[in-house]
Amino acid sequence: MAIPVVEPARYDQQLEAKAERIRRDFARFAPPALEVYPSPPSHYRQRCEFRIWHEGDDLFYAMFEIQESEGDAEGSKKKHKTVVRLDDYPVASRQINALMPRLLDAIRDNDLLRRRLFQVEFLTTLSGEALVTLIYHRPLDEAWEAEARRLQDRLGVMIIGRARKQRRVLERDHVWERLEVEGREFVYQQVENSFTQPNAEICRSMLTWAREVTRGSQDGDLVELYCGNGNFTVGLAENFRRVLATEISRTSVASARENLAANRIDNVTVGRMSAEEFAAALKGEKGGRRVAEWALDEYDFTTVLVDPPRAGLDEASCRQLSGYSRIVYISCNPETLANNLERLTETHRITRFALFDQFPWTHHCECGVLLERRE
Numbered sequence: 001m002a003i004p005v006v007e008p009a010r011y012d013q014q015l016e017a018k019a020e021r022i023r024r025d026f027a028r029f030a031p032p033a034l035e036v037y038p039s040p041p042s043h044y045r046q047r048c049e050f051r052i053w054h055e056g057d058d059l060f061y062a063m064f065e066i067q068e069s070e071g072d073a074e075g076s077k078k079k080h081k082t083v084v085r086l087d088d089y090p091v092a093s094r095q096i097n098a099l100m101p102r103l104l105d106a107i108r109d110n111d112l113l114r115r116r117l118f119q120v121e122f123l124t125t126l127s128g129e130a131l132v133t134l135i136y137h138r139p140l141d142e143a144w145e146a147e148a149r150r151l152q153d154r155l156g157v158m159i160i161g162r163a164r165k166q167r168r169v170l171e172r173d174h175v176w177e178r179l180e181v182e183g184r185e186f187v188y189q190q191v192e193n194s195f196t197q198p199n200a201e202i203c204r205s206m207l208t209w210a211r212e213v214t215r216g217s218q219d220g221d222l223v224e225l226y227c228g229n230g231n232f233t234v235g236l237a238e239n240f241r242r243v244l245a246t247e248i249s250r251t252s253v254a255s256a257r258e259n260l261a262a263n264r265i266d267n268v269t270v271g272r273m274s275a276e277e278f279a280a281a282l283k284g285e286k287g288g289r290r291v292a293e294w295a296l297d298e299y300d301f302t303t304v305l306v307d308p309p310r311a312g313l314d315e316a317s318c319r320q321l322s323g324y325s326r327i328v329y330i331s332c333n334p335e336t337l338a339n340n341l342e343r344l345t346e347t348h349r350i351t352r353f354a355l356f357d358q359f360p361w362t363h364h365c366e367c368g369v370l371l372e373r374r375e
């Protein structure tokens with residue numbers, strides 16, 4: 001992994017290079033003009049993790065940079081891991097950058113907090129809340145907790161301590177984010193060590209785009225796969241009569257339910273099930289109590305939204321998606337998106353196509369695609 005080099009003056013250039021690559025790689029699907037959503041050029045990541053490097057009396061934040069050396073005579077390449085010291089990190093939110101030195105200053109000469117600390121994770125929000133997780137290679141006792149509570153008060157953040165088979169939550173295991181989207185405010189519980197969108201401004205753009213492309217769908221229902229903590233579910237619920245959303249992670253499902261309640265949404269059911277099992281349930285090939293409770297026959301699914309991990313969709317899920325009038329596909333991996341589109345464009349055509357610069361200064365791209373069934 002290369003650590004991103006942030007050069008705000010070159011932001012437009014790096015984004016245009018990405019947009020050009022996406023236009024070129026997807027030209028064979030004849031999509032409409034690419035809609036490009038920029039990120040703030042710096043301080044865009046709300047969550048970051050750093051290794052803690054101890055050197056004599058000092059300690060600092062570090063990341064590993066992995067480089068490949070020239071191949072040897074047989075052509076096999078070697079990977080080298082270099083420790084890179086980070087006194088600040090322009091990729092991370094301003095809140096994380098403000099906390100970084102304050103946290104180290106508080107820990108440096110404090111044996112209880114410092115001993116065998118090897119990783120720090122920051123989770124911050126646009127709403128101003130911050131959670132810091134300190135991860136240790138030693139068990140955490142009462143003395144640690146008392147000291148960590150003092151640190152919590154001093155920094156004005158919430159602290160969690162983690163060690164092998166231990167998780168000490170001093171205040172809360174989550175933050176509350178508030179995102180303004182099209183003049184509305186959505187609130188989201190974001191749980192520590194669980195998936196949340198890393199770039200909050202880009203998340204607002206994605207929610208705006210997804211709401212726009214699904215507007216006017218109230219006569220039908222939405223089925224959502226990979227719903228996580230209900231990020232899109234909360235933003236899109238009012239565009240549909242009813243929504244059925246599924247997700248594999250127990251923590252994320254619980255969080256999605258919290259988020260629906262917090263946003264006073266009552267037309268959504270969230271179920272815990274893998275996308276693959278859910279595809280089978282929708283086809284009538286999987287039964288059981290949970291599936292029976294959903295009363296799938298009572299839905300009229302006109303739209304499906306998927307936001308899978310980097311691996312994209314498997315063959316069975318693609319086949320399942322082909323049955324809906326409209327498909328909204330959010331993807332963090334253009335390669336697997338293109339593979340899936342080979343299949344999906346047999347039955348549907350692309351009517352909206354967006355690039356969200358979720359990960360500036362890296363080659364990674366987040367895309368949004370709306371597909372509508374061919375007549």
Ligand SMILES: C[S@@+](CC[C@H](N)C(=O)[O-])C[C@H]1O[C@@H](n2cnc3c(N)ncnc32)[C@H](O)[C@@H]1O
Binds near residue numbers: 226275
């Ligand atoms: C890219 S995240 C998207 C989450 C959410 N849509 C959001 O915007 O925050 C992908 C989600 O898929 C879930 N996931 C991974 N594999 C899965 C599977 N086989 N079936 C269902 N969900 C899965 C992960 O737990 C994660 O929450």
